[in-house]
Amino acid sequence: MNTYKVPELRIHAILPESVANGPGKRTVIWVQGCSLGCAGCFNPQTHSFHQGTRVNPLELAQEILSQQTSIEGITLTGGEPLFQIEALESLLSTLRANSSLSVILLTGFEWDEIFRLQGDRLFPYVDVIISGRFIKEKRLAQSFIGSANKEFHFLTTRYSLSDFQDVPVCEITISPEGNTFITGIDPLAW
Numbered sequence: 055m056n057t058y059k060v061p062e063l064r065i066h067a068i069l070p071e072s073v074a075n076g077p078g079k080r081t082v083i084w085v086q087g088c089s090l091g092c093a094g095c096f097n098p099q100t101h102s103f104h105q106g107t108r109v110n111p112l113e114l115a116q117e118i119l120s121q122q123t124s125i126e127g128i129t130l131t132g133g134e135p136l137f138q139i140e141a142l143e144s145l146l147s148t149l150r151a152n153s154s155l156s157v158i159l160l161t162g163f164e165w166d167e168i169f170r171l172q173g174d175r176l177f178p179y180v181d182v183i184i185s186g187r188f189i190k191e192k193r194l195a196q197s198f199i200g201s202a203n204k205e206f207h208f209l210t211t212r213y214s215l216s217d218f219q220d221v222p223v224c225e226i227t228i229s230p231e232g233n234t235f236i237t238g239i240d241p242l243a244w
């Protein structure tokens with residue numbers, strides 16, 4: 055008998071709670087792996103497809119669901135999430151079927167490229183897609199979207215552009231283990 059094995063999701067990091075990566079308090083998942091090569095990328099440590107941690111997306115979904123009362127949703131970023139469509143579909147379909155958590159997906163692909171890559175396969179599970187390459191000349195010194203050319207695509211009525219206007223531009227989190235996360239763009243690094 056053939057058994058279907060759910061593809062693993064390669065992740066760079068997870069921040070359980072953030073208020074600077076979309077509206078409300080959100081779990082942020084940085085996936086590992088990107089070959090888009092945007093000049094001036096602020097997250098080069100996420101590029102290798104051989105690093106990071108491989109996780110079962112169904113187990114990750116259960117972990118997020120166990121915390122669902124303390125967050126509004128999740129934000130997927132990277133790295134490039136759309137290089138891992140099958141694993142993402144397992145994660146996101148499980149979340150959508152079992153919660154009202156919202157999903158924001160940041161991708162370096164342009165809108166037409168997204169269709170060529172995955173059609174509308176992930177659309178039923180995503181509320182907002184923020185698309186487009188990071189363009190150094192258009193970078194925003196602060197903000198989780200990176201550069202001003204990025205396009206917002208609202209796939210559900212859950213959010214509108216005004217919901218993103220009050221998102222803090224930068225956030226520094228120190229975990230109990232002493233690990234520091236800086237989200238949004240680190241203005242000190244430029």
Ligand code: SF4
Nearest residue numbers: 088092095133162188
């Ligand atoms: S898509 Fe994102 S992670 Fe990939 S190179 Fe561009 S800015 Fe960096």
